[in-house]
Amino acid sequence: MKHRYLPMTDSDQKEMLEAIGVKTIDDLFSDIPESVRFKREYNIKPAKTESALMKELMLLSQKNADLKTNTSFLGAGVYDHYMPVIVDHVLSRSEFYTAYTPYQPEISQGELQAIFEFQTMISELTGMDVANSSMYDGGTALAEAAMLATGHTKRKKVLISSTVHPESKAVIETYAKGQYIDVVEIPHKDGLTDMSALKEMIGDDIAAVVVQYPNFFGRVEPLAELEEIIHAHKSLFVVSSNPLSLGALTPPGKFGADIVAGDAQVFGIPTAFGGPHCGYFAVTKKLMRKVPGRLVGQTVDENGQRGFVLTLQAREQHIRRDKATSNICSNQALNALAASVAMTALGRNGVKQMAIDNIQKAHYAKEQFRSAGFEITFDGGSFNEFIIKCNRPVREVNQALLKKNIIGGYDLGRDYSELAHHMLIAVTELRTKGEIDTFVAEMGDYRA
Amino acid sequence: MHNENQALIFELSKPGRIGYSLPEMDIPEVELSDLLPAEYIRQEDADLPEVSELDIMRHYTALSKRNHGVDSGFYPLGSCTMKYNPKVNENVARYNGFAHLHPLQDESSVQGAMELLYDLQEHLIEITGMDEVTLQPAAGAHGEWTGLMMIRAYHEANGDFNRTKVIVPDSAHGTNPASATVAGFETFTVKSNDQGLVDLEDLRRVVGDDTAALMLTNPNTLGLFEENILEMAEIVHGAGGKLYYDGANLNAVLSKARPGDMGFDVVHLNLHKTFTGPHGGGGPGSGPVGVKEDLIPYLPKPILVKTEEGYTFNYDRPQSIGRVKPYYGNFGINVRAYTYIRSMGPDGLKAVTENAVLNANYMMRKLAPAFDLPYDKHCKHEFVLSGKRQKKLGVRTLDIAKRLLDFGYHPPTIYFPLNVEECMMIEPTETESKETLDSFIDAMLQIAKEAEENPEVVQEAPHTTVIGRLDETLAARKPVLRYQKD
Numbered sequence: 001m002k003h004r005y006l007p008m009t010d011s012d013q014k015e016m017l018e019a020i021g022v023k024t025i026d027d028l029f030s031d032i033p034e035s036v037r038f039k040r041e042y043n044i045k046p047a048k049t050e051s052a053l054m055k056e057l058m059l060l061s062q063k064n065a066d067l068k069t070n071t072s073f074l075g076a077g078v079y080d081h082y083m084p085v086i087v088d089h090v091l092s093r094s095e096f097y098t099a100y101t102p103y104q105p106e107i108s109q110g111e112l113q114a115i116f117e118f119q120t121m122i123s124e125l126t127g128m129d130v131a132n133s134s135m136y137d138g139g140t141a142l143a144e145a146a147m148l149a150t151g152h153t154k155r156k157k158v159l160i161s162s163t164v165h166p167e168s169k170a171v172i173e174t175y176a177k178g179q180y181i182d183v184v185e186i187p188h189k190d191g192l193t194d195m196s197a198l199k200e201m202i203g204d205d206i207a208a209v210v211v212q213y214p215n216f217f218g219r220v221e222p223l224a225e226l227e228e229i230i231h232a233h234k235s236l237f238v239v240s241s242n243p244l245s246l247g248a249l250t251p252p253g254k255f256g257a258d259i260v261a262g263d264a265q266v267f268g269i270p271t272a273f274g275g276p277h278c279g280y281f282a283v284t285k286k287l288m289r290k291v292p293g294r295l296v297g298q299t300v301d302e303n304g305q306r307g308f309v310l311t312l313q314a315r316e317q318h319i320r321r322d323k324a325t326s327n328i329c330s331n332q333a334l335n336a337l338a339a340s341v342a343m344t345a346l347g348r349n350g351v352k353q354m355a356i357d358n359i360q361k362a363h364y365a366k367e368q369f370r371s372a373g374f375e376i377t378f379d380g381g382s383f384n385e386f387i388i389k390c391n392r393p394v395r396e397v398n399q400a401l402l403k404k405n406i407i408g409g410y411d412l413g414r415d416y417s418e419l420a421h422h423m424l425i426a427v428t429e430l431r432t433k434g435e436i437d438t439f440v441a442e443m444g445d446y447r448a
Numbered sequence: 449m450h451n452e453n454q455a456l457i458f459e460l461s462k463p464g465r466i467g468y469s470l471p472e473m474d475i476p477e478v479e480l481s482d483l484l485p486a487e488y489i490r491q492e493d494a495d496l497p498e499v500s501e502l503d504i505m506r507h508y509t510a511l512s513k514r515n516h517g518v519d520s521g522f523y524p525l526g527s528c529t530m531k532y533n534p535k536v537n538e539n540v541a542r543y544n545g546f547a548h549l550h551p552l553q554d555e556s557s558v559q560g561a562m563e564l565l566y567d568l569q570e571h572l573i574e575i576t577g578m579d580e581v582t583l584q585p586a587a588g589a590h591g592e593w594t595g596l597m598m599i600r601a602y603h604e605a606n607g608d609f610n611r612t613k614v615i616v617p618d619s620a621h622g623t624n625p626a627s628a629t630v631a632g633f634e635t636f637t638v639k640s641n642d643q644g645l646v647d648l649e650d651l652r653r654v655v656g657d658d659t660a661a662l663m664l665t666n667p668n669t670l671g672l673f674e675e676n677i678l679e680m681a682e683i684v685h686g687a688g689g690k691l692y693y694d695g696a697n698l699n700a701v702l703s704k705a706r707p708g709d710m711g712f713d714v715v716h717l718n719l720h721k722t723f724t725g726p727h728g729g730g731g732p733g734s735g736p737v738g739v740k741e742d743l744i745p746y747l748p749k750p751i752l753v754k755t756e757e758g759y760t761f762n763y764d765r766p767q768s769i770g771r772v773k774p775y776y777g778n779f780g781i782n783v784r785a786y787t788y789i790r791s792m793g794p795d796g797l798k799a800v801t802e803n804a805v806l807n808a809n810y811m812m813r814k815l816a817p818a819f820d821l822p823y824d825k826h827c828k829h830e831f832v833l834s835g836k837r838q839k840k841l842g843v844r845t846l847d848i849a850k851r852l853l854d855f856g857y858h859p860p861t862i863y864f865p866l867n868v869e870e871c872m873m874i875e876p877t878e879t880e881s882k883e884t885l886d887s888f889i890d891a892m893l894q895i896a897k898e899a900e901e902n903p904e905v906v907q908e909a910p911h912t913t914v915i916g917r918l919d920e921t922l923a924a925r926k927p928v929l930r931y932q933k934d
Contacts, residue, residue, distance in 0.1 A: 001799040007881035016810040047793025061545025063560030098517030101730040106913040110515030120930040124494040136586035139774040167774035174770035274551030274775025276732030299923035301916035311923040317626035327626035330587040334728030350468040364475040
């Protein structure tokens with residue numbers, strides 16, 4: 001068998017078998033009992049050559065309507081943003097992508113330093129003391145936050161706002177089952193967490209309250225008021241946040257959040273049909289030793305030279321096994337690198353400007369819809385998303401829009417029965433005035 | 449050693465420089481204060497770097513040179529399967545029609561992506577011998593937890609609420625007990641015998657009507673095939689428990705034995721290991737989970753189904769454990785793994801395992817004279833050596849690992865598994881040539897000789913890296929986890 005990934009030649013094989021002292025390769029598998037040995041060939045597709053496979057998969061990929069050749073107004077947690085071209089050039093340095101977890105710091109300083117810089121940037125954006133090296137995604141990061149909170153407070157009940165991303169809520173619920181945590185949903189009022197309901201539900205048995213900022217409907221939740229209510233009961237204040245929005249919005253750290261978690265997909269990471277993205281996890285100094293996942297710290301070598309290592313590993317599964325703070329091992333290191341490069345390219349001014357551009361363009365689109373006679377549901381201070389009401393199921397509208405090469409907004413009826421026919425529209429900095437105006441015009445027939 | 453720090457990107461920052469080209473603002477703008485309450489408008493900018501595009505490229509190029517990947521050199525990190533990462537996988541994953549799809553688009557507009565996922569599932573079902581596969585879990589540990597949650601749901605659906613124990617061998621990966629805890633179980637350990645295999649007597653002792661599952665890697669972390677697997681399955685199944693397969697070591701048995709035929713009920717795979725992920729410096733991975741028929745109802749939702757009208761996600765799964773991840777898993781990694789499997793075909797995958805096992809046995813035999821070989825029998829894709837002999841000379845396994853850095857190698861996994869003293873766990877993989885193996889063997893033999901004749905050179909290693917051994921105690925005692933301006 002000759003294959004470009006397999007360097008073994010017949011003469012290599014012969015020499016190696018002799019050195020081992022066996023006649024055939026099969027002899028090396030003699031410890032697999034006859035009864036469990038697989039005796040036929042895999043019934044899978046035969047190998048394809050490089051060029052034939054590329055062509056087949058290119059054609060397969062073209063069966064999809066992608067965001068680059070269509071115009072997208074779909075967000076709901078995953079966004080089509082400006083990705084500085086340099087990001088992919090850095091990621092393509094194979095010293096990064098063909099390495100593994102930096103267990104040997106002397107030959108992993110590049111990765112370790114890049115993660116240290118990522119931790120710093122996430123701390124800056126969220127206004128928190130400490131950020132880890134990444135989580136799988138925003139949803140599992142929030143679930144880890146809920147688990148951290150129950151472990152820290154020794155309370156077994158978590159409140160979660162109904163304005164948190166429905167798929168994140170679903171993930172939290174699955175993790176909660178594993179940990180015997182009780183998850184209770186706080187209703188929303190006009191698209192914001194219902195304060196009076198929260199006041200009734202909160203008590204000294206609540207480990208954490210989880211809210212999203214900006215929330216799933218695009219609205220800016222009043223973190224200051226939430227904080228007062230939550231901390232009055234010594235519950236942890238957990239905020240899920242789109243880190244791009246924090247270029248323009250006051251960071252949750254300023255409002256006393258204990259844990260800020262979310263997804264950094266907005267920074268240089270392709271939507272990729274939902275993953276891999278890049279969860280982040282930031283906390284106050286007080287919770288530093290309870291953080292899940294890898295942390296990189298600065299130290300010195302024997303000559304006093306600055307260097308970086310994986311640190312506080314006594315929290316982790318490979319040391320603590322069943323007593324670890326989390327079972328996470330592989331995380332999203334390469335995507336954390338992507339986010340770092342994007343945050344670096346955007347920098348202090350770019351992140352702020354891009355966040356403001358999102359607010360402005362979404363506001364423009366919202367006003368165009370309003371002028372066209374659409375009802376804006378839950379109108380008020382928002383980031384880059386808002387809701388309009390249609391005269392028929394959003395799915396039908398979206399299928400019609402696809403014919404015009406427009407990917408329409410999210411069907412809120414999927415998650416909120418009271419919001420059937422409501423479309424959540426995302427407008428990022430990438431959308432032009434022309435695209436927005438065309439979209440509003442195309443939507444004309446579907447006004448409720 | 450060249451002692452040059454690479455500045456932090458923050459230290460390279462200069463106010464006024466930019467590295468971006470944001471889209472034009474072609475709409476009328478309004479005052480932010482008209483749109484948001486003042487309290488919620490950020491007053492103090494996030495202190496991110498201000499650098500030009502060339503500054504960025506030079507910075508990360510410099511960092512990449514301070515990093516060792518498979519493309520830099522040999523990386524025999526046991527249990528991690530650091531094989532070559534094919535470049536075509538990277539190209540395919542970047543096709544517009546894969547990289548730039550939104551997970552919430554109308555299903556009619558993503559049929560190509562769904563077809564790929566469905567076909568990948570079919571391939572993994574055949575490779576593992578299971579009945580159904582979910583691609584939702586993001587990595588191996590996530591797959592472990594998903595599988596255990598399904599086992600819990602299965603027992604509970606049978607009214608069996610007393611199965612609180614998960615059993616793992618003393619040689620198990622650390623993620624196994626950690627995942628068991630997150631899934632709400634207690635972990636119990638079963639001992640290995642002097643052959644390096646699970647001790648059946650001890651297994652009979654720990655298994656009972658409170659056993660939810662036994663988690664097993666086969667071959668185990670010593671690189672040895674658990675020959676008594678069918679008896680073990682009988683013991684666990686006989687007590688009403690389930691058998692869980694940790695797929696970290698699947699590279700050893702492709703086309704040779706399938707977990708589904710060995711009696712396993714649940715399997716997770718690490719697509720970033722056997723199926724060339726790549727590892728990305730610590731992820732993203734992908735950890736699909738395969739199950740036997742009786743566990744299908746508990747799979748995470750949605751599941752992907754093929755109908756006459758096309759592919760669709762089915763959410764109507766009343767017994768499902770729920771979602772384990774937003775959307776449908778790490779699609780980009782799944783595309784890469786699929787491209788790899790289709791590049792190899794059945795013959796190729798068989799050759800992968802045969803060559804991986806041949807490479808490992810060859811190295812093991814060549815190194816056995818100079819180091820302690822705790823289990824003297826054919827290994828599978830990896831093997832363990834003990835540095836006991838060198839330890840007596842004052843040279844620890846850690847020193848040997850650090851000395852290997854001077855030869856341009858990434859060291860093996862060290863001090864794991866826990867049941868072997870001064871352990872080195874070596875996994876060469878099938879993509880390495882005999883010449884590479886021979887050079888590594890020579891380096892190891894030289895280090896063994898140095899340990900006898902000139903131990904300081906090993907004890908004080910590394911000598912050629914950009915930085916010396918780092919003070920990990922200081923890092924943990926006074927954590928500095930972010931850059932602070934002076």
